[in-house]
Amino acid sequence: MTLKFLRSKAAVAALLAASVMFSSSAFAGTLNLNGSTTVLPIMQQVTEAFHKQHRDITVTISGTGSGNGIKALRDGTTDIAMSSRDMKEKEVADFGTHGIKPVKITIAHDAIIPVVNPKNKVAGLSKDQIRGIFAGNVKNWKEVGGSDAPIVVVGRDSSSGTFECWQELVMGKTRVSQRALLQSSNGGVVQAVAGNPNAIGYIGVGYLGKQVKGLSVNGVKPSAEAARKKTWPIARDLFLFTAKAPAGDAKKLIDYTLSRSGQQYVAKAGYVPLGK
Numbered sequence: 001m002t003l004k005f006l007r008s009k010a011a012v013a014a015l016l017a018a019s020v021m022f023s024s025s026a027f028a029g030t031l032n033l034n035g036s037t038t039v040l041p042i043m044q045q046v047t048e049a050f051h052k053q054h055r056d057i058t059v060t061i062s063g064t065g066s067g068n069g070i071k072a073l074r075d076g077t078t079d080i081a082m083s084s085r086d087m088k089e090k091e092v093a094d095f096g097t098h099g100i101k102p103v104k105i106t107i108a109h110d111a112i113i114p115v116v117n118p119k120n121k122v123a124g125l126s127k128d129q130i131r132g133i134f135a136g137n138v139k140n141w142k143e144v145g146g147s148d149a150p151i152v153v154v155g156r157d158s159s160s161g162t163f164e165c166w167q168e169l170v171m172g173k174t175r176v177s178q179r180a181l182l183q184s185s186n187g188g189v190v191q192a193v194a195g196n197p198n199a200i201g202y203i204g205v206g207y208l209g210k211q212v213k214g215l216s217v218n219g220v221k222p223s224a225e226a227a228r229k230k231t232w233p234i235a236r237d238l239f240l241f242t243a244k245a246p247a248g249d250a251k252k253l254i255d256y257t258l259s260r261s262g263q264q265y266v267a268k269a270g271y272v273p274l275g276k
Contacts, residue, residue: 032078033069038207050256066162068159112170115200115203131174151200154183165234
């Protein structure tokens with residue numbers, strides 16, 4: 001059987017529709033993963049290696065956002081939800097009303113990195129400055145040592161676990177400006193910032209590359225190493241969720257993800273393996 005990676009919105013919609021009609025539990029050897037675009041590159045690499053050892057198991061992955069993955073798990077349209085945040089109390093309660101006790105599995109550590117266009121001369125900001133920018137109170141780059149140019153804020157939509165963590169770890173009780181350009185994925189943020197010299201956004205460390213420039217925060221340079229050492233100011237864990245204790249093919253995949261072999265793909269995806 002073939003390993004499929006579905007990323008487009010059309011493919012995701014088709015997958016979810018198909019999942020309603022054909023529950024994966026009805027077919028032995030089929031697993032669906034849905035959720036966080038931050039966790040997505042990890043699980044793509046993990047499942048590709050896993051499939052080489054378990055060719056009788058077909059794995060389908062969709063990056064639709066943490067909130068959507070958790071909802072799909074509750075609805076029974078995915079076997080494993082990928083999430084870059086913990087479940088909210090109201091989500092746990094919602095699962096409970098459906099007689100479901102979800103199980104959380106931590107698979108990696110991450111750093112959320114504020115990023116700008118490589119042409120931007122600003123190299124670092126404090127958390128207070130970042131909060132001011134994303135709240136819309138700081139509107140020009142010259143206010144934080146940059147050029148005389150308007151700041152374009154690029155954020156994530158509310159279904160994103162990265163959005164939830166950014167709100168908690170950076171914004172606190174302050175809301176992100178309604179003028180922010182919202183993206184549905186880490187990749188979308190990278191493209192938006194790479195295409196606008198005045199833009200600023202935030203991404204998981206695994207998406208940091210040459211297209212954008214990561215900013216230092218409170219004097220700490222962005223890196224997976226900073227996340228590993230717990231010195232990065234905006235750090236979090238990454239999770240998989242199942243609707244009950246993992247069993248069968250789901251347990252095989254999760255066990256592989258947590259194994260020494262599986263964790264090497266966490267590092268290859270640019271994140272921090274467990275135990276590091």
